Amino acid sequence: MTAHSFRDIERLSAYLDGELSRAERARLESRLARDAGLSAALDELRATRALLRRTPRRRVPRNFTLTPKMVGLRPPLPRAIPVLRWATVVTTLLFFLTFASNLIGSLTFGASAPAPMELAPAYGGVGGGPAENATEAASKGLAIEVTPTGEANALLAPAPQETTPAYGGGVGGGPAENATVATKKSLVIEATPTPEANALLAPAPMLEATPTPEVLTMKQPIPPSAPSAPEERAAKPPFRLSPLQIALLALAVVLGGTAIILRWRANRAFAKSVKRDE
């Protein structure tokens, strides 16, 4: 057998397994008929293969079936969860979108804001307050500036009180009340937010409070600190969510919360079923 080349052994081995082509097989068979040594080599290979085929089989020591725990199987996902998940994402994105658009809107508003601010002094020092109020008041021949602080009002109050006692109570109220009360008086009052300004201003209405139907403008030297405060307020609108934003936020919370609850319940049910199986 050792006399045979490895190519021959390879052919004999494949011949045993029926893996030779028809032509190869025919050629080998004719050689086997003539060559006793080749034939003996084939017999030895065949005996070896037969022995290997009789290798005892061992019984498996245990079953190799897999448990859900082993494969880390995830509980079946409730069908609503992917939908809820996407809805939550979309709602949250919309919320931030409205927020972003509001931010952009307020920035452009901030740029155009100085225009009405500059006009305001022409109406007699109406520096701050809502723009609507100012024009409304101006059309009635009146310009009133109400300071936001009670302190300033308290300081201001005595001044008109001396000239017109009936007016006294009105100054402290909202801009609308003030406007109605003040129209009757045709009085131009400028109440600057700073006490120093007030001190300067206080005597002025008393001296020049003349009931004229015309718009009376009082050219008062406005202290530099006075317009700065309202200007800041106009540039930075108070942080408030629109009803749409509130609705979107609430929707996102509800959708997300529902998804979490559904998943939690599914997990719990799955854990129970796994425990039962084991």
Place this chain on the structure above:
Amino acid sequence: MDEPALIRSAQHGDLEAFNRLVLAYQEALFGTALRILNDADLASDATQEAFLSAFRGLNGYRGGSFRAWLLRTVTNACYDELRRRRRRPTSPLVPLDGDDEEVETPRWLADPHLSPEDQLEQAELEHAIQHCLDGLPADFRTVVVLADIQGLDYAEVAAVLRKPIGTIKSRLARARLRLRECLQAFRELLPSAFRLGEERGL
């Protein structure tokens, strides 16, 4: 249920369907691992690992012999184990008790009607074959285990090992040649086994 249907169900995550496939193929996978590794515990680990990775990678199965596909996972697990063993060569291959006796008592799959003599011969035959298999390089051993012990054809062995059929043919011939020489030494010990083999061959 037929095999393709079970495979499809298992691919959709049906563990019960997969476990039916496990029961159908666990003998083949464990037997292969046992002959490659020559250690029942390591073979068990490799088999379990193979079924686990098979379940996880089941979507990678694209038709063909499912047995070959499963055997690929177990031979890969065996090669991983052999690499580990090469890194830690001091670990014993066969578990021994205090008296240096093999703890393992082979349990035969063969019928229990075997006579004590036959059982002894079975044990000796297994020992002889395993001894000779261990003397082969891993690549040759795997080919001969798949072809001659598990009974795969060349195409299936080629699919398991992802090697050309020519390579399988060559490795199998070389492995048989070397096994023939090795087993000659056991000829006196196993007269009936050799006789039987020759009778069957002729």
